[in-house]
Structures are given as C-alpha cells and as structure tokens.
Amino acid sequence: MLSSIFKKFAGRSNKKWLKSCQPIVDRINELESGYQSLTEDELKAHTAQFKARFEAGESLDDLLPEAFATVKNAARRLVGSRTSVIGQEVGWDMIHYDVQLIGGMALHQGRIAEMATGEGKTLVSTLPIYLNALSGRNVQLVTVNEYLAQRDSEWMGYLFAYLGLSVGCIKNQMPPEQKREMYGCDVTYGTASEFGFDYLRDNGMAHNAEEQVQRDHYYVIIDEVDSILIDEARTPLIISGPAPIQREQPYTKMKSGIQRLVSKQVAFCNKLANAAKAELESDEETSNSDGAEAADPFADLLLVKLGAPKNKTFMRLMERGDVRSEFDKFETEMHGDLNKDRMYALKERLYYTIDEKQRQADLTENGRVELRPDDPDAFMLPDLATKFSALDKDTSLSQEEKDAIKLKEQEKLEVVGEDIHAISQLLRAYSLYEKDVEYVVQDGKVVIVDENTGRVMPGRRWGDGLHQAVEAKENVTIERESRTYATITVQNYFRMYDKLAGMTGTAETEATEFHDIYKLNVAIIPTNEPCIRVDENDVIFKSRREKYNAAIEDIEEAHKKGQPVLVGTVSVEASELLSRMLRRKNIPHNVLNAKYHQQEAEIVARAGIRGAVTIATNMAGRGTDIKLGDGVKDRGGLLVVGTERHESRRIDRQLRGRCSRQGDPGRSKFFISLEDDLMRLFANSGPMSKILQNSMEEGEPLEHPLLNRSIETAQKKVEQQNYSIRKRLLQYDDVLYKQREIIYGIRNEALHSEDPSQTIFELVEEELAERLESESGSGEGGGYSGFATWVNSHFPVGIREEELDGLDIEAVLDLVLDKVKEAYRIKKTAENEEALIHLERFILLNSIDGRWQEHLTEMEELRRSVSLRSYGQKDPLSEYKNEAYTYFQELIGMIRTQLCSRLFRTATNMVAVENVKTMLARQAVARGPGDSAPAGPIGGGPEGKEVSLPKVAVKRATPKVGRNDPCSCGSGKKYKRCCGS
Ligand code: ADP
Ligand code: MG
Numbered sequence: 001m002l003s004s005i006f007k008k009f010a011g012r013s014n015k016k017w018l019k020s021c022q023p024i025v026d027r028i029n030e031l032e033s034g035y036q037s038l039t040e041d042e043l044k045a046h047t048a049q050f051k052a053r054f055e056a057g058e059s060l061d062d063l064l065p066e067a068f069a070t071v072k073n074a075a076r077r078l079v080g081s082r083t084s085v086i087g088q089e090v091g092w093d094m095i096h097y098d099v100q101l102i103g104g105m106a107l108h109q110g111r112i113a114e115m116a117t118g119e120g121k122t123l124v125s126t127l128p129i130y131l132n133a134l135s136g137r138n139v140q141l142v143t144v145n146e147y148l149a150q151r152d153s154e155w156m157g158y159l160f161a162y163l164g165l166s167v168g169c170i171k172n173q174m175p176p177e178q179k180r181e182m183y184g185c186d187v188t189y190g191t192a193s194e195f196g197f198d199y200l201r202d203n204g205m206a207h208n209a210e211e212q213v214q215r216d217h218y219y220v221i222i223d224e225v226d227s228i229l230i231d232e233a234r235t236p237l238i239i240s241g242p243a244p245i246q247r248e249q250p251y252t253k254m255k256s257g258i259q260r261l262v263s264k265q266v267a268f269c270n271k272l273a274n275a276a277k278a279e280l281e282s283d284e285e286t287s288n289s290d291g292a293e294a295a296d297p298f299a300d301l302l303l304v305k306l307g308a309p310k311n312k313t314f315m316r317l318m319e320r321g322d323v324r325s326e327f328d329k330f331e332t333e334m335h336g337d338l339n340k341d342r343m344y345a346l347k348e349r350l351y352y353t354i355d356e357k358q359r360q361a362d363l364t365e366n367g368r369v370e371l372r373p374d375d376p377d378a379f380m381l382p383d384l385a386t387k388f389s390a391l392d393k394d395t396s397l398s399q400e401e402k403d404a405i406k407l408k409e410q411e412k413l414e415v416v417g418e419d420i421h422a423i424s425q426l427l428r429a430y431s432l433y434e435k436d437v438e439y440v441v442q443d444g445k446v447v448i449v450d451e452n453t454g455r456v457m458p459g460r461r462w463g464d465g466l467h468q469a470v471e472a473k474e475n476v477t478i479e480r481e482s483r484t485y486a487t488i489t490v491q492n493y494f495r496m497y498d499k500l501a502g503m504t505g506t507a508e509t510e511a512t513e514f515h516d517i518y519k520l521n522v523a524i525i526p527t528n529e530p531c532i533r534v535d536e537n538d539v540i541f542k543s544r545r546e547k548y549n550a551a552i553e554d555i556e557e558a559h560k561k562g563q564p565v566l567v568g569t570v571s572v573e574a575s576e577l578l579s580r581m582l583r584r585k586n587i588p589h590n591v592l593n594a595k596y597h598q599q600e601a602e603i604v605a606r607a608g609i610r611g612a613v614t615i616a617t618n619m620a621g622r623g624t625d626i627k628l629g630d631g632v633k634d635r636g637g638l639l640v641v642g643t644e645r646h647e648s649r650r651i652d653r654q655l656r657g658r659c660s661r662q663g664d665p666g667r668s669k670f671f672i673s674l675e676d677d678l679m680r681l682f683a684n685s686g687p688m689s690k691i692l693q694n695s696m697e698e699g700e701p702l703e704h705p706l707l708n709r710s711i712e713t714a715q716k717k718v719e720q721q722n723y724s725i726r727k728r729l730l731q732y733d734d735v736l737y738k739q740r741e742i743i744y745g746i747r748n749e750a751l752h753s754e755d756p757s758q759t760i761f762e763l764v765e766e767e768l769a770e771r772l773e774s775e776s777g778s779g780e781g782g783g784y785s786g787f788a789t790w791v792n793s794h795f796p797v798g799i800r801e802e803e804l805d806g807l808d809i810e811a812v813l814d815l816v817l818d819k820v821k822e823a824y825r826i827k828k829t830a831e832n833e834e835a836l837i838h839l840e841r842f843i844l845l846n847s848i849d850g851r852w853q854e855h856l857t858e859m860e861e862l863r864r865s866v867s868l869r870s871y872g873q874k875d876p877l878s879e880y881k882n883e884a885y886t887y888f889q890e891l892i893g894m895i896r897t898q899l900c901s902r903l904f905r906t907a908t909n910m911v912a913v914e915n916v917k918t919m920l921a922r923q924a925v926a927r928g929p930g931d932s933a934p935a936g937p938i939g940g941g942p943e944g945k946e947v948s949l950p951k952v953a954v955k956r957a958t959p960k961v962g963r964n965d966p967c968s969c970g971s972g973k974k975y976k977r978c979c980g981s
Contacts (some may be wrong), residue, residue: 003409010511013212014523014524015533017523018523018525018526019845021102021105023842024065024474025098025101025102026069026103027066028069028072028101029064029069029098029101031065031066031069032069032072032073032076035069035070035073036073036076036925037305040074040077042746043073043074043077044162044163044164046066046067046070046163046625047134047164047165048164050063050066050067050070050134051134054134054135055286056138057382058107058136060131060132060134063131063134064105064108064131065360067098067127067130067131067134068101068104068105068127068130068131070130070163071094071096071100071127071159071163072127073094073128073160074159074163075092075094075096075123075126075807076095076164076384077162078092078093078158078159078162078556079092079093079094079149080093081093083154083155083158084154085151085154086150086151086154090155092158092159093096094120094123094487095128096123097120097415097528097530097962098114098118099119099525099526099527100119100124100127100527100528101127101527103115103119103121103124103503103523103525104124104125104126104127104525105127105130106129106501106525106869107125107126107128107221107501107502107503108127108128108131108501109126109134109501110499110500110501110520111520111521111522111523112499112501112502112503112504112507112514112520112521112522112523112928113501113502113503113523113525114503114504114505114507114508114522114523114524114525115503115504115505115525115527115656115728116505116527116531116661117505117625117654117657117658117661117873118625118626118661118662119525119528119661120528121504121525121661122152122155122156122223123156123224124503125141125156125221125223125327125503126156126159126160128161128221128501129156129221130160130163130165130185131143132218132219132499133165133186133187133225135218135591136183137218137219138183138185138186138187138214138216138218139187139188139218139219139220139221140184140187140188140189140190140195140218140219140220140221140832141153141187141188141189141190141220141222141223142189142190142191142192142195142220142221142222142223142228142230143189143190143191143223143224143623143624144191144223144224144227144622144623145191145230146171146172146190146191146194147188147601148223148601148623149169149171149190149191149434150169150189151172151187151951152187152223153167153168153169153187153861154169157474160186160187160213160411164210165185165186165187166182166184166185166186166187166376167185167186167187167188167189167354168181168182168185168189169182169185169188169189169190170182170183170187170188170189170190170194170195170198170464171190172194172487176210176211177200178211179213179946180213182213183198183213183214183215183216184215187411190922192222192232192490192493192494193232193237193490194846195214195220195493196237196488196490197237197239198213198214198489199214199217199398199488199493199496200237200239200485200486200487201213202214203486203744203746203747203748203979204239204485204486204740204743204744204849204852205221205239205422205485205486205809205849206751207750207751207841207842208751209734209751209847212751215861217496217497217498217511218498218499218502219497219498219499219500220494220497220499220500220501221501221502221863222494222500222501222503223502223503223504223949224503224504224622225502225504225507225514225520225621226485226502226504226506226507226624226650227504227511228490228502228687229490229491229494229517229518230500230510230513230650230726231450231488231512233491233729233730234722234725234726234729234810235460236487236489236490236598236729236733237487237488237489237490238484238486238487238490239485239486239487240484240485241483241485244693249468249472249478250418251422251423251425251426251465251468251471251472252478252581254419254422254423254426255426255472255473257369257371258423258426258427258430259430260370261352261367261370261427262430262431263370264351264370265307265308265350265351265352266308268307268350268351269303269304269307269308269311269314270303270308270311270313272300272303273300273301273304273311273314273317274313275300276296276297276298276300276301276304276317277297277313277317279297279300280297280317280323281294287653296506298326298327298330298331300333300847301314301317301327302327302330302334303346303347303349303350304345305331306346306347306350306353307350307351307352307354308354309352309354309356309680310433312972315543315675315680316543318674319542319543319674319675319692319754320546320692321689321690321691322772323694324688324689325689325690325692327958328689333929334346345868347364347884348364348365348366349366350364350366350367350831351363351364351366351367351370351710352364352367352427352431354431354432355680356432356677357681357682357721358765359428359432360428361424361427361431361432362424362427363379363420363423363424363427363430368380371423378416378419379416379419379420379423379561380416387409388409391405391406393837398515399413402560407632421422421464422465423467424469424471425464425465426472426473426777427470428466428469428532429466429469429470429472429473430473432659433470435468435474436571436572436573436576437449437572437573437785438451438471440456440572441474441476442456442458444476444477445458445476445479446463446467446470446471446474446476448460448461449572451570451647451767452571452658454570454572454616454617456618459726464864467479473642482852483853483857484856484857484860485853486856487736487856488737488740489733490580490730490732491517491726491729491730491733492517492730492734492737494518495518498557500518500520501520502514502520502724503683504652505654505657506650506651506653506654507650508522508524509524509648509649509650509719510650510719513723513726517726517727517730525791526662527662527663528662528681529650529663530663531663532660532663532664532665532666533656533659533660533665533666533667533668534666534667534668535656535667535668535669536667536669536670537708538645538669538670538702538707538711539669539670539671539672539701540669540671540672540673540674540701540702540707541671541672541673541674541699541701541702542673542674542675542692542702543673543674543675544673544676545840546673546677546698546699547643547669547671547673548577548581549699550577550642550671550701551567551641551643551671552578552581552585554639554641554669554671555567555587555613555639555641557581557585558585558586559611561614561635561636562610562631562635563611563630563632563635563636563638563639563720564607564608564609564610564611564612564613564614564632564638564639564832565612565613565636565638565639565640565641566607566614566616566626566638566639566640566641566655566659567613567614567615567616567641567643568616568617568640568641568643568650568655569615569616569617569643569644570617570643570644570646571617572617574644575591575592575616576591576642578615578643579591579615582613582615587613588613588889589611589612589613589614590603590606590607590615591614591615591616592604592614592615592617594721595727596750599621600624601624603616604626605625605626606833607638607658608626608627608628608629608632608638609628609629609630610629610630610631610632611637612629612861616792622654624634624659624951626638626658626659627661627663630741632714633664633665636666636667636701637659637660637664637665637666637667638658638660638664638666638667639659639666639667639668639669639908640655640656640658640666640667640668640669641668641669641671642656642668642669643670643671644670644671644673644676645672645676645711645715646678646715647669647678647715647718647719647722648715648718648719648722649715649716649719651711652670652715656668666962670752671862672711674692674702676689677826678711678714678715679711679714680719681714682713682714682715682717682718683710683711683713683714687893688710689706690704690706691704691706693731694888724825728877731877732863732877732880735880735881735884736856736859736884739855739884739888739891743848743852746759746763746844746848747844747845750841751845754837755837756837756840756841757824757840757846759844760819760843760844760899760903761817761820761824763895763899764817764820764896764899764900764903765813765817766896767818767896767897767899768791768813768816769813770893770896771787771790772784772787772809772812772813773809775787781960783801783804783805784801784804784805784812786799787804787812788800788801788804791816791820794900794903794904795819795823795900795903795904796820796823796899796904797819797820797823799816799819804813811858823904824903824904827904843899843902843903844899847898847899847902848895849893849896851891851895852891855887855888858887859884859887862880862883862884862887863880866879866880879889
C-alpha cells in the first residue's frame with residue numbers, strides 16, 4: 001500500500017523533473033543549430049574557451065547548454081566518417097537524440113539515468129564527461145569489463161579527440177607508468193575493481209610517490225551501475241598475498257569423515273522418502289487411517305527436507321497438492337514452540353541439518369558420534385565459563401597453576417574451534433555448493449561462478465575456509481592461505497568521489513538502496529521510440545522437466561519461422577541441459593556460459609540474425625547490443641525465453657530488455673517450475689498447495705491468479721535478504737573505513753611531504769605524551785623515573801631524572817621533545833640530506849605496513865568471533881565496533897613505539913640507503929598482486945617466489961578487554977569478575 005503511494009509520488013516527481021529539463025533541451029538544440037554554421041576550428045576552439053570561463057568562475061551548470069550543444073554538433077560533423085574500434089573499422093552514425101540529452105543532464109546532476117538497453121547510453125555519457133572534464137580534473141567512466149572499457153574508450157575517444165580531450169583506459173596488466181599516463185588524461189575508462197585496486201595500491205602499498213597512479217576522485221559515471229553497485233558490492237575488493245606462516249589445513253584430514261557422513265545421510269533420506277511415499281500411497285487405498293500414524297510419513301518427509309532438501313522423491317511428492325498442503329501444515333506445527341522437543345529429537349536422527357536459505361549446515365549429536373565414535377566430545381566447544389569459575393573456586397591450586405590450566409583450555413578451545421569450523425565448511429561444500437552451478441573446476445582450480453552474471457571469476461575466492469573446503473571436495477590442490485594487504489568494499493570506494501552517477505536499463509526496483517547507500521536518485525528517462533515489446537505472462541509447471549519441454553517447443557517453433565531466440569538460464573548446468581535438448585532436435589545454437597566468456601561479446605552481437613538460437617546465462621553479454629538481422633523484423637523480432645525467474649526482479653527485466661530496442665518488435669516469455677530454487681525456498685506455501693490441488697495432467701501449465709504475485713513476493717524476499725547482507729558488509733567496512741583513512745593519511749603524508757620527519761615527530765610527540773600520561777596517572781610524586789629510563793633507551797638524549805623533577809607534564813614533554821629534535825638535527829648534519837629523506841620515509845612506511853596488515857588479519861578474525869557472540873544476545877556489530885576501537889588504539893601505539901625505537905638506530909650512510917632502496921624495489925614487485933595476477937580481484941604473489949614478509953603476530957589468546965568491559969567469554973559478567981579475575 002505504502003509502496004504504491006510512494007511509487008505514484010516518485011512517478012510524479014520524475015515527471016516534474018523531466019519537464020524541468022525540456023527548456024534546457026530546447027536551448028541546447030537551438031545553440032546546436034547555430035553551431036552548424038561555424039568552421040571546424042571555431043567549434044573546436046570552444047573547449048579552450050569553456051575551460052577559461054570555468055577558471056574565471058562560471059559554473060559547470062552555467063556552461064551545460066553550450067557544452068552539450070558542442071558535443072552534439074561535433075557528433076553531427078563526424079557522421080559518415082570512420083574510425084577503428086578494437087581493430088575494427090566502424091562508421092560513426094550517431095547524433096544525440098533529445099532523450100539522450102536528458103540522460104546526460106541526469107548524469108551531470110549525479111543521478112542514475114535509467115535508460116533501456118539500446119538507447120545509446122554509451123553516447124549519452126559523452127555529454128557529462130565533456131562538461132565535467134572542463135574543470136581540468138580527472139573524469140572516470142566505469143564499465144563492467146575490460147573489453148567494454150577498451151571498446152568505449154576508443155569508440156567515444158574518437159569524439160573526444162575531435163574536441164581536444166585526451167582519453168585513457170586502464171587495464172589489469174598495465175605497468176604503473178602507463179597507468180599514471182592514463183589517469184593523467186582528461187577522461188579515464190576502466191573496470192570498477194581496477195579503479196578500486198589502484199586506490200588500494202596507491203594508498204596502502206606504494207613506497208614512493210612515483211608509484212602512485214591515480215590523481216583524483218572527482219566525478220565517476222558507472223555504466224551498468226546496478227551490476228557494479230548492487231551485484232558486485234557483495235564481495236569486497238581484497239589485495240592479498242601468501243600468508244607468512246602456513247597453518248596445517250584441517251580440510252584434507254576431515255574430508256573422508258564428512259564424505260562418509262554425507263553418503264550415509266543421502267541414503268538414509270532416500271529410505272525415508274521412499275517409505276513415506278509407500279505409506280502415503282497405501283493410505284490412499286485404505287483411506288482414513290488414524291491420526292497418530294498418519295503423521296509419521298510427514299515426520300519422515302520433514303527429516304528429508306532438513307537433511308537432503310533436493311531429494312528427488314521428496315520433490316516429486318511435493319508436487320502433489322494434497323501431500324503438499326498436509327506437509328506444510330505439519331511443518332508449521334513442528335516449528336511451533338510446543339513441538340520444540342519433538343523437533344529436536346527428530347533432527348537428532350540426522351547426521352547434520354541443512355538450511356538452504358541461509359546456506360548453513362550444522363552437525364548434529366548423531367553426526368558427532370559418527371565422526372568420532374571414540375570421542376564424540378572432540379567436536380564440542382568446551383564450556384570455558386563454567387570450567388574457569390570452578391577453577392577459581394578451587395583452593396588447592398596456586399594462581400600460577402590455575403593460569404596454566406586456563407591457558408591450556410584456551411588453546412584447546414582454539415584447536416577444537418578450528419576443527420568445528422572446518423567440518424561445517426566441508427558440510428556446506430558437500431551439501432550446498434554444487435559443481436557447475438556455484439563453481440566450475442578449470443585447470444585444477446575451483447573457480448567461482450557469479451550467480452548474477454553467470455561469469456567465472458578467476459582469482460576470486462570464498463572466504464573463511466569455504467574455498468579450501470570445496471578444493472578438498474574436488475580433489476584439487478588446496479591453495480595457500482593468504483594474507484590481506486589491503487581491502488575496501490565497492491561501496492566505500494565509490495562513496496569517496498565528489499560526484500557519482502550511473503546508468504543502466506534496470507535501476508528502478510533498487511531505487512531505495514541506491515538512495516540510502518549512495519545518495520543516488522534514479523531518473524527514469526523515456527525511450528526514444530515507443531517500446532513495443534510484448535511481455536507474456538509466465539507459464540508455470542510442476543516440474544523442471546515439463547518446463548524445459550515446453551520452452552523447447554516454443555524455441556523450435558520460433559526457429560522454424562526464422563525468428564532469432566535468446567534463451568536465458570540461471571546456471572551453467574541448465575544451459576548445458578538445454579543445449580543437449582536442442583541438439584536432440586537438431587536445432588543449431590550457440591551456448592554462452594561461464595565457461596566460454598571470452599567470445600561472449602561476439603556471440604551476443606550475432607544473436608539477432610535470422611534463425612539464430614543463443615543460450616546465455618542471465619546477464620552474459622551486458623553492454624553488447626543485439627541488432628536485428630535482415631528480415632527479422634517481419635518475423636517478430638527477437639524472442640527472449642527465460643527458463644527460470646532470477647532471484648531479483650531486476651535481472652529478469654535485464655533479460656527481457658535484450659529485445660525490442662529502439663522501437664523494434666520483440667517478445668519475452670518466462671517458463672517456471674515449482675522445482676526452481678526460488679519457488680521452493682521463498683514462495684508462500686499456502687497458495688501454492690491450493691494451486692497444486694487444482695492441477696491436473698502432466699505437461700499442462702498451472703494457472704492461478706495468485707501465482708504471478710507469489711513469484712514477485714518470493715523475489716522481493718530474496719532482494720531484501722540480499723540487501724541486508726550488503727548493508728551488513730558495509731556497516732562492518734565503515735569501521736575499517738575510518739581506520740583506513742587515518743593510516744592512508746599518514747602514509748600519504750610520508751610519501752608526499754618534503755620533510756617526512758615532521759610526520760615522524762608528530763608521532764613521537766604523541767607517544768611521549770601518552771607515556772607521560774600513564775606514568776603520572778600512577779600516583780602523585782612518583783616522579784618521572786620510569787619515563788626517563790624509557791626515553792634514554794630510545795633516544796640519545798641522556799635525560800637525568802633531576803632535570804624533570806618539579807616540572808608539570810607539559811613542560812616535561814616540551815623539554816624532552818626539544819632534546820630529541822636537537823639530537824636528530826645533529827645527526828642530520830652528518831648525513832646526506834636526500835638519503836635521509838628516503839630513509840625517513842622507509843622507516844615510516846615500514847613501521848606502518850607490517851603492523852597494519854597484521855591488524856587487517858586480526859580484524860577479520862574479530863569479525864568471525866563476534867558473530868559467534870550473537871548467541872549471547874549481544875549485537876555483534878556494536879561488539880565489533882568497540883573492540884575494533886581498542887585494536888586500533890593498540891595498532892597506533894605499536895606503530896609509534898616501533899618508530900621511536902628505529903629513529904636513531906638505523907644506519908644512514910649512502911651504501912645502506914642504496915641497499916634499502918633496492919630492497920624496496922624488490923618488495924614492490926613481489927607484493928603487487930595486480931602486476932602478475934590473472935584478471936581478478938585477489939591475486940596472489942608470483943607463484944613460488946618467496947617473499948620475506950614480517951612475521952605474523954601471534955594471535956591473541958583472548959581479545960584485550962577493559963577490566964570493566966563485559967567478559968569476552970560470553971558469560972555476561974564484567975571481565976574483572978570473570979576470566980580476568
Ligand atoms: P545501451 O548501452 O544503452 O544499451 P549502446 O550505447 O550500446 O546502448 O548503443 C546501442 C546502439 O545504438 C549502438 O549501436 C549505437 O551505435 C546506437 N546509437 C546510440 N545512440 C544513437 C543515436 N543518437 N543515433 C543513432 N544510433 C545510436
Ligand atoms: Mg551499454
């Protein structure tokens with residue numbers, strides 16, 4: 001209700017906005033027709049004139065009509081000429097339409113321009129890019145992949161070059177010098193992750209200013225913005241390398257046990273399902289058996305659902321309306337409070353339970369016994385709180401003995417914790433992650449398939465050991481554990497820009513998220529020609545088999561007429577199945593799935609020619625235009641066949657949008673079955689079983705007014721769930737974001753300042769102040785003896801305690817700091833000035849980097865550990881924030897201490913510095929993951945090359961907590977009264 005009011009309101013405000021654009025459009029066109037009589041040189045001179053006027057104080061908004069008119073007029077003058085785009089000659093035949101001018105305004109205003117596929121968004125972006133580049137700052141355009149970055153930079157570069165703007169394009173493999181040049185251009189094209197990684201490398205890893213490549217975070221336009229800011233935003237960008245210390249991998253060790261468990265459970269569930277089926281069938285014959293017994297088959301079925309939800313017999317039974325409705329009733333009852341014990345007892349008949357929605361798998365008691373008959377408790381976390389408090393009451397032990405026992409218990413907890421973790425990841429790997437759906441195995445590697453784009457994501461890894469578990473399952477080499485050098489979420493990267501804008505065919509359904517997270521408003525731009533696409537109602541079948549058969553029939557029929565068909569699937573598995581079915585019918589076709597994404601663009605471009613049949617995972621080939629071939633218009637244009645509704649409505653819209661571009665004819669139709677994951681997991685069961693009850697013959701589609709609505713509700717549920725996952729991720733990264741800003745700030749000061757010793761002395765001063773403070777806090781008249789000793793052991797200043805007596809803290813600080821600075825000045829006179837600056841930088845960076853990386857690892861561990869605490873009714877996020885704050889304080893403290901102890905100790909002669917410099921150069925190569933890694937966010941260092949990294953910090957046995965903070969063992973007591981007593 002509310003949402004429909006909102007929709008109306010949003011619709012009205014969009015209309016109002018469009019109306020306000022109209023006078024400007026008229027003005028642009030008027031100006032542009034005037035420009036037609038200019039000479040080429042006169043038009044080209046505009047760029048310099050606009051730049052001068054901007055310098056003189058005119059705003060970009062003031063310049064907009066003239067600038068847009070200039071771009072449009074330049075486009076007009078290029079018509080009929082040819083240029084080369086990725087080695088192919090193409091003719092220029094575009095002059096901005098009015099709707100494209102409006103789209104350009106939306107982008108300039110920092111909005112998302114929703115424009116359908118084929119409306120020419122590539123050309124639209126030229127308008128705001130040109131306008132904003134007049135400011136002299138770096139304007140960037142983000143594309144979904146490198147192929148498109150290159151294509152668009154060359155294609156649109158033709159127009160920009162005409163107007164005197166330089167265009168660059170960044171690529172994964174480029175050396176830094178070349179990247180710098182690209183960023184130096186007025187306009188820079190590239191992928192989101194490459195921009196993000198460059199930022200991380202520049203700020204978190206570069207060892208001198210020359211290695212930094214980006215110059216600005218001013219204005220960025222993101223093409224296919226939903227794909228980047230919504231879909232890709234679920235995984236953060238991480239630069240990582242091999243971990244310095246290898247821990248033993250528990251996955252191989254545990255694997256055979258888990259395998260045994262899984263096959264036992266599968267067999268057990270099979271038996272249950274068959275028994276239930278037999279029972280139900282015999283029930284029908286005898287009819288009306290008494291209630292108590294009738295419940296049994298449903299209990300069995302519930303077990304199957306919990307233990308092997310994709311069991312064939314179970315799914316078949318669920319297609320029967322009567323069974324389904326009884327089962328739903330039973331399930332709801334069992335989840336009620338009254339049946340808690342019974343539910344528990346039921347679950348204990350399984351070895352593990354599966355929660356498909358949350359993608360979790362949990363070992364049961366029964367499973368524990370099965371895994372370790374000799375010691376079922378081997379995989380139970382020891383109850384530390386109880387043990388510790390019993391220990392504390394024990395008077396027969398000394399404090400040392402107690403501490404020793406506690407430490408042992410802590411260690412045991414960690415070991416058991418790791419095993420349990422490995423078990424649950426292996427269970428997930430075996431029961432929830434399917435080969436050719438969630439991942440493929442290529443060249444002995446487990447490669448993730450992006451569920452939204454269907455693209456393989458080489459180099460990307462699931463976190464938290466899941467990837468290693470899948471590797472163990474597939475019998476491929478388990479990759480080394482890696483260590484995070486730098487990380488940022490896509491969201492936080494793009495929020496750094498002064499101005500952000502985006503364009504896509506599908507933004508409307510996600511408008512709230514764009515607004516809340518990015519402050520981006522969606523402007524819906526009308527199409528140039530009215531859209532005449534026919535979206536047919538969904539046809540719904542009980543089983544997958546029936547659905548595919550029906551889809552194939554439609555495809556065959558269209559193909560016979562010569563009408564091209566684009567078939568969308570959600571997984572590699574489904575696309576291969578359809579391909580086999582088509583082959584059996586002798587229908588020639590192209591398959592475009594995660595395994596062959598290189599030829600993606602070319603195949604998609606040909607999908608509109610007469611008689612073509614193309615199978616593609618849902619979003620493959622985004623950004624490539626499907627033009628209709630000769631004679632196809634008369635045959636109804638492109639037919640889009642969807643074979644499953646995607647989790648998000650947006651992606652269905654994207655698929656439909658592949659046809660009927662620029663007023664072409666076209667038709668779209670979705671085939672759905674109740675066995676599809678979306679329907680199984682998220683559709684409301686109530687209406688579903690009613691519908692099933694009225695259903696009849698095999699192969700006949702189901703019809704019910706509620707069906708379409710329940711699909712939408714299911715999709716909305718998933719969308720919301722995914723939104724909250726992204727929001728969570730962001731909330732956690734926000735904590736890190738602030739820390740990152742501080743650390744990167746110090747690093748950048750070190751890299752860019754003429755005199756890095758200033759930064760050093762700021763930190764030294766902080767350290768001195770902190771030490772003084774804690775010293776004086778320890779009691780009146782205690783004097784400064786401890787402080788003096790510390791100073792003398794770090795700086796060659798020979799402070800005597802008497803000197804400090806009677807002075808207040810301020811005065812002591814001033815005195816000591818002056819002495820330290822003086823000592824440093826003297827040292828400086830004996831040194832080569834330039835070499836010293838290098839050295840100072842080195843000391844700073846070196847103090848920061850190792851510690852910061854350790855800190856990142858600790859923060860990851862913290863995140864994992866707080867999520868366990870949610871059992872104790874604590875909000876994990878606020879726990880995380882609190883402790884992250886403490887960790888960070890400690891980090892800064894450690895950095896400062898290290899700095900202090902190195903400042904006077906490091907060798908500073910030329911030879912030493914040269915050594916240091918070569919060392920730096922070597923490290924930079926070894927550590928730059930992007931340099932050698934395949935196209936993918938996470939690149940390891942070059943294989944086999946040993947990198948000497950600082951030793952990893954020994955993990956804290958217990959997180960540091962204040963004495964009055966709640967104890968971290970989860971007891972809810974204060975630390976000092978619990979584990980800390
Ligand atoms: P989108 O990104 O919106 O899906 P593209 O930018 O890929 O669309 O453009 C689709 C096709 O439309 C391209 O072949 C392009 O040449 C063509 N096109 C775009 N704008 C115009 C125009 N103003 N006049 C003629 N053709 C255009
Ligand atoms: Mg495009």
